[in-house]
Amino acid sequence: MLFCAAMLARGAGLVRGPVIGRIDDSTAAVVWWTDEACDTRLDGMSPGGKPFSVRRPERVTKHVVPLPDLAPGGRYRYQAYSDDFPMGEASTVAAPRGAGDASFRFGVIGDTATGHIPAEIADRLVESGADFVIHTGDVVYPDGADELYDQEFFRPMARWLAGGPVLPALGNHDVHTDRGAPLLSNFVLPKNSATGDSRFYSFRQGNALFVCLDVESSPFGYGSPQYRWLVETLAGSDSEWKVVYFHEAPYSSGGANSVIRLILSPLFERYGVDVAFCGHEHLYERTFPIRDFGFPGPGVVYITEGGGGADLDSFQKKSYSAFAASRHGYVIGEVAPGRLLLTAHDTGGSAFDSVLLTKAGAAPGPAGAVRRPRTVGRP
Amino acid sequence: MLPPAGRFLLRLEAGWYRPSAFVDSEGVSQDFSGSPDFVLGTLRLSYSPVRRLAAGIELPYRYSRLPVPEGSVLTASGIPGAGIYLDWAPVRSSKLDSALRLEYFHSRSVSDEALTLSDGADRYSLDASLFTAETPQGPRWRGGAHSGVRYAPSTRQTSSLADWEIDLRWGCAIARAGGAEIAALALGGYAISSAARQEGLALHDLKSRRALAGFVLEADRDRGTPSSRGIALIVERDLGARNSLSGWRLTMTWTGPFGKSAGR
Numbered sequence: 001m002l003f004c005a006a007m008l009a010r011g012a013g014l015v016r017g018p019v020i021g022r023i024d025d026s027t028a029a030v031v032w033w034t035d036e037a038c039d040t041r042l043d044g045m046s047p048g049g050k051p052f053s054v055r056r057p058e059r060v061t062k063h064v065v066p067l068p069d070l071a072p073g074g075r076y077r078y079q080a081y082s083d084d085f086p087m088g089e090a091s092t093v094a095a096p097r098g099a100g101d102a103s104f105r106f107g108v109i110g111d112t113a114t115g116h117i118p119a120e121i122a123d124r125l126v127e128s129g130a131d132f133v134i135h136t137g138d139v140v141y142p143d144g145a146d147e148l149y150d151q152e153f154f155r156p157m158a159r160w161l162a163g164g165p166v167l168p169a170l171g172n173h174d175v176h177t178d179r180g181a182p183l184l185s186n187f188v189l190p191k192n193s194a195t196g197d198s199r200f201y202s203f204r205q206g207n208a209l210f211v212c213l214d215v216e217s218s219p220f221g222y223g224s225p226q227y228r229w230l231v232e233t234l235a236g237s238d239s240e241w242k243v244v245y246f247h248e249a250p251y252s253s254g255g256a257n258s259v260i261r262l263i264l265s266p267l268f269e270r271y272g273v274d275v276a277f278c279g280h281e282h283l284y285e286r287t288f289p290i291r292d293f294g295f296p297g298p299g300v301v302y303i304t305e306g307g308g309g310a311d312l313d314s315f316q317k318k319s320y321s322a323f324a325a326s327r328h329g330y331v332i333g334e335v336a337p338g339r340l341l342l343t344a345h346d347t348g349g350s351a352f353d354s355v356l357l358t359k360a361g362a363a364p365g366p367a368g369a370v371r372r373p374r375t376v377g378r379p
Numbered sequence: 380m381l382p383p384a385g386r387f388l389l390r391l392e393a394g395w396y397r398p399s400a401f402v403d404s405e406g407v408s409q410d411f412s413g414s415p416d417f418v419l420g421t422l423r424l425s426y427s428p429v430r431r432l433a434a435g436i437e438l439p440y441r442y443s444r445l446p447v448p449e450g451s452v453l454t455a456s457g458i459p460g461a462g463i464y465l466d467w468a469p470v471r472s473s474k475l476d477s478a479l480r481l482e483y484f485h486s487r488s489v490s491d492e493a494l495t496l497s498d499g500a501d502r503y504s505l506d507a508s509l510f511t512a513e514t515p516q517g518p519r520w521r522g523g524a525h526s527g528v529r530y531a532p533s534t535r536q537t538s539s540l541a542d543w544e545i546d547l548r549w550g551c552a553i554a555r556a557g558g559a560e561i562a563a564l565a566l567g568g569y570a571i572s573s574a575a576r577q578e579g580l581a582l583h584d585l586k587s588r589r590a591l592a593g594f595v596l597e598a599d600r601d602r603g604t605p606s607s608r609g610i611a612l613i614v615e616r617d618l619g620a621r622n623s624l625s626g627w628r629l630t631m632t633w634t635g636p637f638g639k640s641a642g643r
Contacts, residue, residue, distance in 0.1 A: 172404075175405065179405070216403075216405070217405060217407065218407065219407050219408060219409060219410075220409060221400060221401075221408065221409035221410035221411065222410045222411060222412040222413075222448055223410055224409075224410065255538075255584050256581075257582075257583060258493070258580050258581060258582050258583075259401045259403075259409055259582055259583065261493055262411065262445060262447070262493060262494075263409060263411065263412070263448065266447045266448045267448055270448075293453070293492065293493035316535055316536050318491050319491045320491055
């Protein structure tokens with residue numbers, strides 16, 4: 001109580017965080033917000049026990065501390081301070097993995113909404129050992145209002161966010177407010193898109209390329225900056241696995257977006273995308289691999305993960321659907337050389353669907369090469 | 380337009396729609412890699428057993444073509460459904476004509492294809508038209524207004540759909556050629572729908588709207604008589620589209636009565 005009173009008296013109240021951001025392929029960041037401008041300090045310790053400290057005298061309310069020189073894959077302990085007062089509890093952050101580190105886990109969530117479900121999912125994500133989480137959009141309902149981010153997202157997800165980043169796509173609800181400006185200011189994300197902001201971006205983790213697209217507030221049609229950037233990004237990647245994620249699903253038994261299907265799906269197929277994660281429909285669904293608008297055969301697997309807490313949607317199972325369930329939950333991806341295992345879990349952590357994609361040979365192929373995955377397991 | 384009592388009226392429509400883009404709810408234009416072509420041919424045949432009342436059938440045929448990025452061209456063709464309708468002319472004077480149409484259209488089941496012929500929604504519609512009479516006593520100018528509402532109840536496969544449209548035409552005769560009177564009319568309209576279901580595609584389940592502007596060229600033979608028949612060329616451009624396709628539409632129609640006349 002005295003501690004809190006002293007903090008308030010000095011004007012160094014912690015508003016939000018610390019949370020983990022991701023700036024580029026190799027740089028994580030620790031981020032926190034204070035209610036008044038104050039200085040920034042981050043003390044940490046490497047996996048080998050070597051201490052480090054970052055200090056910034058500038059007095060700010062949003063404190064972003066990039067961690068650019070972390071040993072790939074290492075887990076670093078950190079404690080944030082402002083005006084010498086600790087900001088939250090000490091935690092750990094996993095360093096991004098380098099190209100040579102081909103085994104890691106990631107989480108997928110979408111359409112999170114207030115209540116106990118996101119908090120339960122956050123606990124399961126911490127237990128999963130995932131390095132990072134991608135979010136398929138609709139972070140804050142109903143309109144992506146800035147003032148609701150703490151209540152709807154940062155508090156329920158706090159346990160996960162202190163140790164790992166969430167990298168979101170813009171959802172249709174998120175862009176209701178200022179074209180998604182609150183989301184873009186509340187997350188620290190890569191800024192390597194054609195437009196220089198984080199509406200769409202990509203990052204590499206180990207032997208996998210992750211591409212986040214904006215299908216809600218940016219042109220994605222033929223010849224648009226995003227379209228051209230997507231082609232360049234996919235064609236120029238030598239990653240073994242290529243994963244894209246965005247909000248509205250081009251294939252969904254709940255309701256598919258035909259425009260995305262007609263414009264973007266052929267690109268995914270041409271440039272060797274293995275999996276596309278989407279949200280929007282409040283359910284879980286996995287399609288058969290789809291190519292040339294048909295199935296079965298080698299192609300792109302579309303997974304809708306929109307069960308992050310919003311009220312569930314009903315569906316009419318389509319012919320391309322391999323599995324669909326109106327359930328809250330999340331997906332864990334396990335990447336290893338030559339294999340990608342995707343498992344859907346409910347909020348209690350029980351698995352209810354999985355698919356294993358494999359590729360012959362573990363070594364990365366040449367830029368632009370398309371090596372089709374093989375689906376070898378379905379429940 | 381109703382057939383004379385005791386006669387049939389045949390109306391053939393051929394529409395070619397070439398949208399260059401889908402404009403989303405935020406006004407962001409999403410361009411296709413090439414211009415899709417949506418061709419819709421419609422046959423409407425009605426019969427009037429008594430004056431001012433007619434019953435008819437509608438049979439459309441659709442051909443769709445879409446260039447795919449980095450790939451080939453998708454095509455689909457077939458019958459998207461069929462409709463039956465009742466026409467009634469509540470007002471018919473020397474200067475003004477009217478028509479009310481109540482129609483039920485049964486859609487072909489929706490498929491999982493990328494390019495579909497039908498959005499799968501069976502729908503009811505009510506259309507009202509008011510236009511200048513085709514009589515010598517009618518006004519020198521030509522014009523009219525049309526408004527229609529459509530409603531498709533939800534099914535296991537599709538959510539409900541409601542839409543409303545209005546269009547206005549105004550113009551005058553500009554020439555006579557080959558025994559036909561030729562008229563030019565300006566055209567403007569507006570349409571709003573609870574979802575973007577266009578050209579058989581279910582593009583998006585969000586409110587859709589668009590305005591349109593264009594012109595109509597009409598050529599009529601025996602105008603104002605029971606044997607009146609005519610052709611029309613309609614050119615339209617979508618304007619201010621939101622959650623809607625946007626492009627040019629070209630439509631040609633041919634209308635004419637046939638069968639034994641029982642007098643009007």
